[in-house]
Structure formats: C-alpha cells, structure tokens
Amino acid sequence: MNPILAMIDLKALIEARDFNTLREQAKNWSAGDLAELMEPLPVEQEAIVFRLLPRDQAADVFSYLSDERQDELLKAMAREDVAAILNAMDPDDRTSLLEEMPATVVQHLLSMLSVEERRVASQLLGYEEDSVGRLMTTDFVRVRPHWKISHALEHIRRYGKDSETMSMIYVIDDENRLVDDLRIRQLLLAKPDELISDLMDSRYVSLKATDNREAAVDLMKKADLPALPVTDTRDILIGIVTVDDVFDVAEEEATEDIQKMGGSEALDEPYMKIAISKMVQKRATWLIILFISEMLTATAMGRFENEIAKAVVLSIFVPLVISSGGNSGSQASTLIIRAMALGEVGLTDWWRVMRREFLSGLSLGGILGVIGFFRIILWHYLFNAYGEHWLLIALTVGIALIGIVLWGSLSGSMLPFFLRRVGLDPATSSAPFVATLVDVSGLIIYFTVAAVILKGTLL
C-alpha cells in the first residue's frame, strides 16, 4: 500500500462526501496504518475519518494515538463544521455508517469538553436528540469489587474532586462493565477493612445511553436514587444522569405537554425570548389545522339552512350547545392525557376509561341539560323570549345537551388512546382538537334532536 496515495484518496473521498467508499477502504488497513495515514490530514478531516470507522477499529486507532493527538481529535469532533458535515448525511447512511462510539472515546470526549462543546459533539456520538446519552455526564466515582473500603474512600478522596455526585458509587468489573451500585452511606457505615464485594448485592438499575430521556424520568421516580448509571450496548459504564438533570427533563416534558394541549406546537424556548415570527409560526400551524377542520361546521350548518330559516330561534342556542360539548371534551382529554403521562392509565385501560366516561358524561350532560331546560323556561316567563313553542325548544336544548356532553366526554377520552395507538403524542393539540371534533358532531346532534322534537310545529 502506498501511504501517499491512500492519503490523497482519503482527502478526495471526504471532499466528495463519498463516505461509503471511505468506510469500505478503511476496513483494509490496520489500526496502526490508519493512525499514521490520518496524521497529515487537516484536523476536521481527521475527525470525520475517525467517526466513520467501525466501532472496534475506532477503539484500536484511538489507542494508537498519542495523548495530545487524542485530545486534538476529540476537540475537533466538537467543531461545528465537523458536526455539520456529518449531520448533512442522508439519514439512512447515518444509521448504517455511524455506529455507537467505543466507551473509552465517549468518556474521554465528554469529560474534556465544555457543556457547549458537548452539545455539538454529542450529536456525533449518534445519540438522538431526546436520548439519555445527551443528558449524561461522565464525572462519577468507580470502584472495584476486590478493593477494601478504606482503599475506596482513599480513592474517592483523591480522584473524586470532579465527580458530579458522591452520593452513589459504582462498582465495575475488569472490563469496565457495571456490576453494582452502592450508596456512599454504605461505605461510610462499613468497617474500613471490609471489601467492596461484602457490600454488594448485585441488584441495581441502569439506563442505556440510547434510551429516551423519558425513561430516565420514569426510572428515577421508581428508584428514588440521586443518580442513575448509564451503560452502552455492551453494559460498559459510560456515564451517569443526576436527579437534578432528570428534574429539568420532567419539567420540560410537562411544559411541552401543556403547550401542545393548549393547541400549539411546543415552543422549545422561553415565551419572552422566542422571536415573535417563530412563535407565530409554531402557533399558526395548529390554528390553521383547527380552522380548516372547523370549516366542517359551516358545511354542517349549511345543511340545516332551511331549518334555521324556518326557526331562527334554533340558531340562538348553537354556540351554547356546541361549546358545552367542547368543554366536556377538553376536560376528559386533559384528564386522560395527564394520567397517561404519569403512567396511571395505559393503552389497555381504554375500555375501563370508556365505562367511567360514559357514566361521567351522562351525569354531566344531565346536569347541564336540566340547567339549560330551566333557563329557557325562565326566560319564557320573564321575557316571553322564544315564541309559542318555548317548551319544545327547551326540551330540544335539554336533550341535545345530554347527548352532546356524553359524546364530548367519550370522544375526548378516547382520542388520546387513538393518538397513542397510532404512535403520536397524545398531548398533540388534543383539547382544541376535541373541541373542534365535538363542535361538528354537536351541530348534527342538536339539529337532529330538533328535527325529531319540532317536526310538525316549528319545522
């Protein structure tokens, strides 16, 4: 092999963005050759070649580099231009070419970078936007099973300075695989000449770096620990997430849910800081979707134009009747979405929820129906407001309300199940969406009830 030629090849392949060929070619070279070949490349190209290597080969090449070159390489991986090139890859290519990085590299990379650099570099690790990998830190305390407590405490005293938390100590085996977690209290309460292995029960919980960060929230709630260990796919301990980071995640998730339930996309930025144009864009999408769906009400109303012409009084109660359906629907969907987010309600509970909402909707509809009925009768006696067929109108409104509120509760509670079943976020704009859905169907219920009750009199 001619190194000069190979170098030209590498450069040319990177500039042509022909990453598939580059990766294929790299397979033919030894780790030592590769380390040598990469040396003369500009540092941002070196980082790209390195990132494209298969996992095991990357680990080998990395160990061939001097300490300074390791640092240089990792620093380069936090550069925006390097990130930009790799991010511009076709998603399919990304998945097939960018394997998980070796644990040694991950730890090294994360520990030497600032928070800001880490944000850029973490994309390169191949962890998704909302993954545990993006959340973790690598400053933690590791001990070995055969150590004495006194040695472990001395180790902590010496190397623990930068550790994010000392509440939890992690036990790893010879291959750096996680084998147990210990609370610092266990070490403090133990006798100095006991062994770490005497304290171990090999029961621990852990996260994978590729897990969704919501998994961290769930596990943290269940485990009641100040920190959780994160491993790669080979169980090698590569980081921890601390409770305060998870706390922030839980809060962001709640904010996103609330904003989506309020009928806009999640803003992802504080209200006072986001540019107005960006905010309008995020809000407009759903307003337009809702507006276009709501156009069905005009179609529905159009169908009943003759009835309205004959009995204008019916149109007077349209906003009252349909908004009641919307309100009961929003209520039901909000309760279910939150219960789902808290894990109180799962997909398989739909039938039990439906039964509960049937009873609730019927009761609530009954209450509003009775109030509406007497409101019309009262106005008749006070103002003689609704002509000679006032009693039939009162009956129409009352019965329609029962049907509409029941329908609102049922569809409001079932929509989140449906959204989740088809793989969407149940919070997505569901309250206003339910309101729109129930507006249209509410009109149909209302005018159908009217047609039955008022036939031969007003209609």
Place this chain on the structure above:
Amino acid sequence: MNPILAMIDLKALIEARDFNTLREQAKNWSAGDLAELMEPLPVEQEAIVFRLLPRDQAADVFSYLSDERQDELLKAMAREDVAAILNAMDPDDRTSLLEEMPATVVQHLLSMLSVEERRVASQLLGYEEDSVGRLMTTDFVRVRPHWKISHALEHIRRYGKDSETMSMIYVIDDENRLVDDLRIRQLLLAKPDELISDLMDSRYVSLKATDNREAAVDLMKKADLPALPVTDTRDILIGIVTVDDVFDVAEEEATEDIQKMGGSEALDEPYMKIAISKMVQKRATWLIILFISEMLTATAMGRFENEIAKAVVLSIFVPLVISSGGNSGSQASTLIIRAMALGEVGLTDWWRVMRREFLSGLSLGGILGVIGFFRIILWHYLFNAYGEHWLLIALTVGIALIGIVLWGSLSGSMLPFFLRRVGLDPATSSAPFVATLVDVSGLIIYFTVAAVILKGTLL
C-alpha cells in the same frame, strides 16, 4: 393552688371546648406543676392540653416529662380523635391558640411516627396543607463547627444509619440553629484532622417550615442540591426536604395546573382510582360555571335575531368564527400560564406580553382571515353556495376573523395576569374560560362587522 380542683378544671374546660380559658389558666402554672397536673388525664386530653400551651411553656413542660411519657404524648398527638378536636376549632382560634411547636417536639414527633401517623400529626404542628413542614423529614446528619473531620465521619458512621440522605451534612451551633451546609464530598476530600469550621463558608440556602411547598421546588431548581434544610421561625434546624420529594411535588403541581387548565378542579387522586361521583362533582362545578357564562351567547345571538332572519347565511359561519377566537385565546393563555409557573413571566411583564400578543394576534388573525376569505370565494365558484352577495360575506368573515383572533390572543394572554393580580391561581380553568369569554365578544364583533359591511344589501 389545689391540684385536684385544677385537674377537674382542665377536664371540664376540654369537654366544654373552652380552649381560650384553658390557655389563659395554664399561664399561671409552672412547667413542673403542669406536667404533674396533666398526668392523670386520659392521654388524648393530655395531648390537647399540651398542644394549647404557648410555645415556650410547651418546650419546658416537655422536658419535665419522662422519656416514656414524652413518647406516649407524641403518639397521642397522631390520633385521629385528637386531630379532629383541634381541627374543629374556629379558624381564628386556631391561629391565635396554636403556635408553632417547639423544635425539640417537632423533631421528636416526626422521627417516631410512621408516614401515616405523621400525616395526621402534621396538622397538629400547625403547618398548612401545602407547606414545607408537611413535606420534611427529620432524619438527617448534624455536626458541630468545632468537630474534627475524623470525628464527624465517625459520628456519621455511628448515627447516620436512619438518615434520609448523606449527601448533605448540616452544621448547627450550640442552640441548634443552622449555620452552614456541607456536601459529603467536602468531608470526604478533606484531611481527617481538619475542623468542620475549616470547610465552612457560611453560605447556605434554607426553607422555613411555613413556606409554601412551591418555594421548595423553586429553591431546589436554583440551588441544584440533593436536599434543602428546613428551619423554624427561630432558625432552628428541624428537618430537611430531599430532591425526590420535591420532584413529586413539582409533578403534582404540574398535574394540578394541567387539570385546571383543562377546565376542571384538580382531581387530587389518580384518574382510575377516584370515585366517579367525586370526579363528576369536581368536573361539574366548572362545566356549570362555563355553561352559565356561555348563556350570554344566547343573549347576544338573541339581539341579532333580526339580522339572522334576514341573512340566515350569517349564522352558518358562527361556529367557525367564534371557535377561532376560542382557539387563539386558549393558546395564548396556556403559553402565559406555563411561563408564569416556570417563573419566565412575572406580573410586571404584562405590557411586554401585550405587545407581543398584539403582533402575534394580528398575524394569526390575518392568516386565518385570508384562508376564510378564500374558502368562501372557492365555495361560491364550486357550489354557488352563498347567494349574490358572496363577496361581501367573504369580506365580513375575513375581517371579523382578524378582529376576533386578535381579541382572543389579547384577552387570553391578559386573563392569567388578571387572575394572579387578584390573588387567584392563573391556571384556574383559564383555557375554557377564555374560550367562553371570546365566544360572547366574538359574536358581537362578527355581527357588528356584518352590520357595517352588509348594510343596504343583505341587512
């Protein structure tokens, strides 16, 4: 003083619920006398007398009791019947008679009771339902400034077993007042013969037991600590709250906000567990309030009955037009409420928010107005749906939409400020409430625009 007479007095006063006189009389006796006088009383009466003593006297009397009698007394304070008697007091009396309990008693009480008993007893401590006092635990590690590190670690080894967390160690002075907090790492990293005072910087954050628990969430977020110390009004350290408890509180608060924003009272129980009757009650209250407010739409529509009779086509667009106002209003109020809950927006920001919402509302209204305008024109060409004045109708709907969406955004964003200004929770049912408000005003805007544009043609 005749002890027998005094004893009869005490019994009689308790049975007559004459707590004012009891407290007045108790002032005349020494702590030793009182301890003796209370001995023959049934234990539940003893607890009541004790709870009514002024703070300092209670501390004195407590120290006069033997260990067993102290335990007996505190156990009695967790009894439902004792709690019931004190809870039945007039709120004014409660405030004036039930002072904060002495720190020694609080610590003793909380540490000896089960979680369930604590729930009962904590009412007796006089801490409000949502206060930090209800949240705290008393199992924590205290050290003194003049101790050596080695002595402190030995102390932790010996007495730390039950401590809720060992991540934070608290330094107290001779009067048990909090003077600093230390992370366990500081002790672990220090040399054994250094003094605690060498590590102290006297900078610490703390909560009062009477603080609202939301204060704990806020402080925990800012301080990034695994636990926060809780003091009584005299700065005596009486407990800690740990991050996982605060985590739960933050989640409960978010759930309450979400449920309120969805237009019901907070359920306070998991959806699947709450009795249906109770859930209906919590949901009915707001549905009825919204329903009765929404009746104003019937009144508003009634005013325009003549216009509707002349131009039935106008009624067709009523649901579309008013729901757009409702949706934009819910959006705006949701965003503001969440921003308030996160502390991103304060009361004084109302003017800046109004300016932002003016621009957003105008843009969003413009977008929907244009879509609505062309929808009507399209339907005219496709179905000849709206008679000869289709262009004027399209103009009416388009212009009304701009006004209504703008109005929805403005009122939706200002309502939370108003609710908070008058001391209410901004989350209270605001999204549906805004929708209702905007429904009524939306009708007026719509028919007013129609009156101006269609005058001389349809109207």
